Amino acid sequence: MSFDPALVSSLSLKHPRPHNANFVYGTAGFRMKAELLDSVMFRVGILAVLRSKKLGGKVIGAMITASHNPEQDNGIKLVEPLGEMLLQSWEGYATRLANAATEADLVQAINEIIAAEQIDFGKLSTKANVVCARDTRPSGEALVAAVKDGVAALGGSIVDYGFKTTPHLHYITRCLNTQGTPDAYGVPTEEGYNDKLAAAFKTITAGLPRLSTLHLDAANGIGAPAFKKFLETIGSEHLSVHIVNDDIHSKGKLNSKCGADFVKLYQTKPEGLDLAPGQRAASFDGDADRLVYYYIDDNGTFKLLDGDKIATLAAGFIMEQVRIAKVQIHKPDGTKAPLHVGLVQTAYANGSSTSYVKNTLQVPVVFTQTGVKHLHHAAEHFDVGVYFEANGHGTVLFSKEATHAFKTTQGSTPEEHRALEILRALADLINQSVGDATSDLLMVEAILTVKQLSLSGWDKAYADLPSRQEKVLVAQRSIFKPINADTELAEPLGLQDKINQQVQKFNKGRCFVRPSGTEDIVRVYAEAETRDETETLSQIVCGIVFDGYGGVGERPAKFKKVDAAGNVVA
Numbered sequence: 237m238s239f240d241p242a243l244v245s246s247l248s249l250k251h252p253r254p255h256n257a258n259f260v261y262g263t264a265g266f267r268m269k270a271e272l273l274d275s276v277m278f279r280v281g282i283l284a285v286l287r288s289k290k291l292g293g294k295v296i297g298a299m300i301t302a303s304h305n306p307e308q309d310n311g312i313k314l315v316e317p318l319g320e321m322l323l324q325s326w327e328g329y330a331t332r333l334a335n336a337a338t339e340a341d342l343v344q345a346i347n348e349i350i351a352a353e354q355i356d357f358g359k360l361s362t363k364a365n366v367v368c369a370r371d372t373r374p375s376g377e378a379l380v381a382a383v384k385d386g387v388a389a390l391g392g393s394i395v396d397y398g399f400k401t402t403p404h405l406h407y408i409t410r411c412l413n414t415q416g417t418p419d420a421y422g423v424p425t426e427e428g429y430n431d432k433l434a435a436a437f438k439t440i441t442a443g444l445p446r447l448s449t450l451h452l453d454a455a456n457g458i459g460a461p462a463f464k465k466f467l468e469t470i471g472s473e474h475l476s477v478h479i480v481n482d483d484i485h486s487k488g489k490l491n492s493k494c495g496a497d498f499v500k501l502y503q504t505k506p507e508g509l510d511l512a513p514g515q516r517a518a519s520f521d522g523d524a525d526r527l528v529y530y531y532i533d534d535n536g537t538f539k540l541l542d543g544d545k546i547a548t549l550a551a552g553f554i555m556e557q558v559r560i561a562k563v564q565i566h567k568p569d570g571t572k573a574p575l576h577v578g579l580v581q582t583a584y585a586n587g588s589s590t591s592y593v594k595n596t597l598q599v600p601v602v603f604t605q606t607g608v609k610h611l612h613h614a615a616e617h618f619d620v621g622v623y624f625e626a627n628g629h630g631t632v633l634f635s636k637e638a639t640h641a642f643k644t645t646q647g648s649t650p651e652e653h654r655a656l657e658i659l660r661a662l663a664d665l666i667n668q669s670v671g672d673a674t675s676d677l678l679m680v681e682a683i684l685t686v687k688q689l690s691l692s693g694w695d696k697a698y699a700d701l702p703s704r705q706e707k708v709l710v711a712q713r714s715i716f717k718p719i720n721a722d723t724e725l726a727e728p729l730g731l732q733d734k735i736n737q738q739v740q741k742f743n744k745g746r747c748f749v750r751p752s753g754t755e756d757i758v759r760v761y762a763e764a765e766t767r768d769e770t771e772t773l774s775q776i777v778c779g780i781v782f783d784g785y786g787g788v789g790e791r792p793a794k795f796k797k798v799d800a801a802g803n804v805v806a
């Protein structure tokens with residue numbers, strides 16, 4: 237016997253599975269009301285041990301967070317050794333374990349995974365190693381205890397890093413797995429992370445005039461204390477950031493009318509921040525892996541610089557530095573080639589941003605399903621792979637060949653030396669393991685400092701098409717089956733035709749419907765030439781979904797009603 241089923245069963249009895257629950261490993265792991273999660277946490281602890289065993293004892297991360305969701309929710313996602321999200325082929329195992337109906341079924345599920353993955357469980361030399369951390373949610377402490385029980389049930393060892401941002405845990409996991417190797421990523425602590433990013437930021441901005449103070453809305457989450465510590469490390473002479481929404485102790489404040497998701501969805505400033513025209517502002521989400529910027533223009537209009545704008549700023553800047561430094565990739569056959577730059581987006585990317593990337597930056601764009609786990613892998617195919625979701629979640633990946641070229645290229649002019657110095661520092665500044673609000677903020681601030689660019693100056697690159705994202709509450713979101721990188725629905729049959737029929741009535745109209753993988757809702761995204769058209773298209777499609785496909789709760793009055801022929805009747 238490779239593990240002790242009696243120990244698994246006895247510990248599992250401490251974490252009973254709720255009756256009638258159906259758990260699914262979604263866009264970013266398991267995420268739901270915290271009170272339903274105890275058994276899931278225990279079983280994910282088990283899975284983390286199996287994953288570590290499969291990988292010969294490599295460290296696996298377990299992050300307990302529900303990121304942008306309200307405070308009563310929580311969740312867990314597993315982190316691969318180099319900081320990526322859990323391998324997708326293992327998500328099915330997570331779902332299988334979480335739904336095992338009895339202790340006997342749980343033991344059977346573990347045996348199935350061991351057999352399917354040919355894990356040499358009895359091999360004593362491969363001790364399983366797990367690290368965990370959590371955001372500031374009150375439910376986190378008990379849920380961490382359940383994860384620890386799960387790890388203990390299979391004899392693994394776990395180190396608890398306490399309160400950390402999601403990107404911290406991804407960074408620490410990668411550092412632990414690479415230390416002592418040529419790919420060593422850094423010192424596996426929050427201090428190590430802060431030191432690494434601060435040094436890179438100082439290199440890029442050395443000797444340049446400072447930007448005005450940035451007002452940072454930390455969503456009343458873990459990003460607040462984390463960024464305060466970062467500011468202590470870097471020193472106010474290098475970076476001026478004023479943090480608001482930093483109350484992590486008062487109940488109910490996390491992500492409430494603040495944070496990146498709120499600002500992006502409602503296209504307005506968060507509560508708790510007085511924003512005057514000309515001031516610069518940004519928001520993190522609850523676990524500090526998303527970032528959006530914004531300002532009020534001279535006409536008093538709120539202007540959002542979302543993930544699309546961050547991606548285009550980063551891609552444009554890196555390409556410029558690569559051009560100045562004349563960096564080329566050394567191919568195995570001894571020849572040299574230009575760096576292959578690409579951008580990865582999802583269906584939520586504003587149509588104007590995609591046109592700008594293709595036509596002005598002349599960079600290829602790849603579309604994936606929603607979820608950074610999908611974008612990350614698509615970005616790995618480029619030497620410089622820029623990936624961002626419009627919601628502000630993303631990063632830039634440099635291939636090994638690209639970082640090697642940055643290190644070995646010998647510039648011959650002061651401009652070339654400077655561009656090389658910037659590229660080398662960017663490779664340290666930008667988190668290579670996952671989308672990271674702190675690292676992204678520093679990247680944006682560094683670029684704006686080098687270019688001495690204001691937020692309105694940055695915003696001028698292209699004008700967003702008006703867009704709207706709505707949430708529709710339905711009885712069963714699982715009936716909505718997206719295809720074609722989330723741009724269309726295969727099911728429910730007939731719904732896509734109804735959406736298409738409406739979209740073609742609007743100039744530059746685009747609209748899609750997809751079930752959220754993190755919230756119990758369906759998302760409706762609409763885009764059109766004018767704000768009014770966008771609003772109308774959005775409310776028509778929301779009405780179609782609500783009325784015909786299981787809308788629950790009070791029907792929002794703004795949703796429009798259409799007749800059988802697709803004409804708006806109210």
Ligand code: G16
Nearest residue numbers: 263264303304607608752753754755
């Ligand atoms: C997570 C994922 C993101 C995704 C977001 C919303 O973000 O990591 O990639 O865009 O959920 O997903 P959905 O539309 O399926 O609800 P976070 O910041 O909440 O972890």
